[in-house]
Amino acid sequence: MERLVASFFNLDILQQAWPILLEGFWMTVKLTLVVVPLGVAGGLAVALASTVRSRLVRWTVVVYVDFFRAFPPLVLLMFIAFGLPFLKIDLGAFGAVALAFLLNTSSYYGEIFRAGIESVPRGQYEAARSTGLSALQTMGWVVVPQATRNVIPDLISNTLEVVKLTSLASVVALPELLFAARQAQSLTYNATPIIAAGIIYLVCLWPLVRLLSRFEHRQIALH
Amino acid sequence: MSHDQAAILEVRGLHKSFGSLEVLKGVDLVVRPRELVFVIGPSGSGKSTLLRCCNRLEEPNAGSIRIEGVDILAPRVDINAVRQRIGMVFQSFNLYPHLNALGNVTLALRKVAGKPREQAEAAAMQALARVGLAEKAKSYPNELSGGQQQRVAIARAIALEPVVMLFDEPTSALDPELVGSVLAVMRELRESGMTMVVVSHEMRFARSAADRVIFMDHGRILEEGPPAQLFNAPDHPRIREFIASIEH
Ligand SMILES: Nc1ncnc2c1ncn2[C@@H]1O[C@H](COP(=O)(O)OP(=O)(O)O)[C@@H](O)[C@H]1O
Ligand SMILES: [Mg+2]
Numbered sequence: 431m432e433r434l435v436a437s438f439f440n441l442d443i444l445q446q447a448w449p450i451l452l453e454g455f456w457m458t459v460k461l462t463l464v465v466v467p468l469g470v471a472g473g474l475a476v477a478l479a480s481t482v483r484s485r486l487v488r489w490t491v492v493v494y495v496d497f498f499r500a501f502p503p504l505v506l507l508m509f510i511a512f513g514l515p516f517l518k519i520d521l522g523a524f525g526a527v528a529l530a531f532l533l534n535t536s537s538y539y540g541e542i543f544r545a546g547i548e549s550v551p552r553g554q555y556e557a558a559r560s561t562g563l564s565a566l567q568t569m570g571w572v573v574v575p576q577a578t579r580n581v582i583p584d585l586i587s588n589t590l591e592v593v594k595l596t597s598l599a600s601v602v603a604l605p606e607l608l609f610a611a612r613q614a615q616s617l618t619y620n621a622t623p624i625i626a627a628g629i630i631y632l633v634c635l636w637p638l639v640r641l642l643s644r645f646e647h648r649q650i651a652l653h
Numbered sequence: 654m655s656h657d658q659a660a661i662l663e664v665r666g667l668h669k670s671f672g673s674l675e676v677l678k679g680v681d682l683v684v685r686p687r688e689l690v691f692v693i694g695p696s697g698s699g700k701s702t703l704l705r706c707c708n709r710l711e712e713p714n715a716g717s718i719r720i721e722g723v724d725i726l727a728p729r730v731d732i733n734a735v736r737q738r739i740g741m742v743f744q745s746f747n748l749y750p751h752l753n754a755l756g757n758v759t760l761a762l763r764k765v766a767g768k769p770r771e772q773a774e775a776a777a778m779q780a781l782a783r784v785g786l787a788e789k790a791k792s793y794p795n796e797l798s799g800g801q802q803q804r805v806a807i808a809r810a811i812a813l814e815p816v817v818m819l820f821d822e823p824t825s826a827l828d829p830e831l832v833g834s835v836l837a838v839m840r841e842l843r844e845s846g847m848t849m850v851v852v853s854h855e856m857r858f859a860r861s862a863a864d865r866v867i868f869m870d871h872g873r874i875l876e877e878g879p880p881a882q883l884f885n886a887p888d889h890p891r892i893r894e895f896i897a898s899i900e901h
Contacts, residue, residue, distance in 0.1 A: 551747075553743060553745055553747040554747060554749065556710055556743070556747065557741075557743060557747035557748075557749070557806075557809075558749075558760075558761075559710065559736065560708055560710065560736055560739075560740075560741040560810075561736065561737065561760070561761035561765060561809065561810070561813060562733040562734065562735075562736040562737035562761055562765035562766075562813070563733070563760070563761060563764055563765055564733055567764050567765075571760060571764065572749055572760075575751050576749075576750065576751055579751065
């Protein structure tokens with residue numbers, strides 16, 4: 431028991447590792463604040479594109495979504511970060527992460543929004559058009575607000591996954607929280623920083639998880 | 654082709670098919686200012702499709718539709734501008750559930766008519782007052798009864814100051830005790846001079862309020878005339894049977 435505490439919950443080690451962890455934490459926050467809004471906006475664009483009349487656009491969306499859902503995000507990120515520079519496209523580490531996440535998460539968010547849009551009754555669209563709103567105005571003011579409300583639980587749970595996935599950024603040497611923790615671990619020969627990182631994730635994500643289960647319960651109550 | 658200068662709505666030779674199913678087989682309909690035209694007929698006879706072609710929620714396959722003399726099927730017509738002038742009320746209300754009554758009415762006033770917020774809200778409050786629901790402006794659709802929801806839907810349409818109102822079975826989804834409040838609003842609209850086309854089976858209302866009744870059957874107008882004639886002495890036995898069946 432003592433040895434467990436000494437190597438996993440060691441306060442001295444924690445004190446030493448804290449500055450590195452803190453920097454990693456801020457990097458993770460920064461990544462999240464860039465990657466999640468990008469993914470949500472991209473997803474919305476993907477979902478809207480899948481509602482247009484043009485077959486070509488709709489098929490392009492299907493291929494895009496299928497491809498990026500099946501393609502491993504780690505490989506995608508490595509290709510963008512280390513492969514594209516050969517084509518003189520160097521986005522830098524942060525840019526590479528942003529693009530890889532945009533491509534990967536927009537396909538997931540896109541499918542969620544699409545399900546939401548499909549859940550809005552056709553009559554809503556017709557009522558809006560009958561008052562003279564354009565197709566785009568109808569989407570923006572009538573369909574998307576309702577669609578979003580209908581899929582909030584899925585949006586939250588996907589966002590939880592995306593936040594956890596930001597640890598991939600470490601492969602392009604961005605010192606996010608888990609990377610920092612592993613670095614601290616190898617410097618101190620102690621697992622405490624890893625546990626601390628885990629606890630930071632837990633504390634930060636727990637409110638989202640709570641929120642999610644409140645929505646899920648409310649949905650059950652409604653059915 | 655010559656057309657009726659005095660007509661608000663003029664439909665000529667309207668055809669509409671869904672795939673191989675021909676739903677409208679050449680419909681002619683002229684509605685003059687301040688007229689209330691009632692459309693009755695068996696389910697599936699094409700009444701809704703006729704109304705929905707009039708604001709191009711459905712695209713006709715052939716024929717012409719004019720609103721105040723303007724061909725709304727012309728290639729360059731701005732359909733969103735046209736739709737502002739054609740109010741439509743649906744059987745299922747179709748209020749926006751995420752907006753309150755005021756928001757439901759102001760949306761098109763702001764985004765389509767381009768009114769600034771204050772003007773839009775003033776116009777919306779006037780429309781809500783007209784349907785007797787000024788005090789429900791802040792209520793959301795799920796806090797309103799079916800009759801109140803349908804009256805808000807009417808306010809949403811009349812706030813845009815349309816030249817004609819299309820009603821597709823506006824009271825069919827309502828509990829019987831709520832029907833009267835919606836019909837009262839429609840009667841007030843008629844008395845104020847609104848031009849209206851109403852698909853409905855409210856015979857008592859038709860008898861007292863309609864100028865003309867049209868009987869549709871299998872995508873055609875089988876007979877039309879003043880309510881007294883069509884209800885009491887129709888030429889077609891088919892119509893007599895139909896009226897007997899709904900008046901039980
Ligand atoms: N969008 C559609 N696609 C295919 N068939 C349709 C569609 N809308 C209506 N119909 C068909 O057209 C016919 C007439 O429908 P409708 O105009 O709704 O009749 P009514 O309002 O008189 O009951 C019906 O047979 C109906 O099934
Ligand atoms: Mg119908």
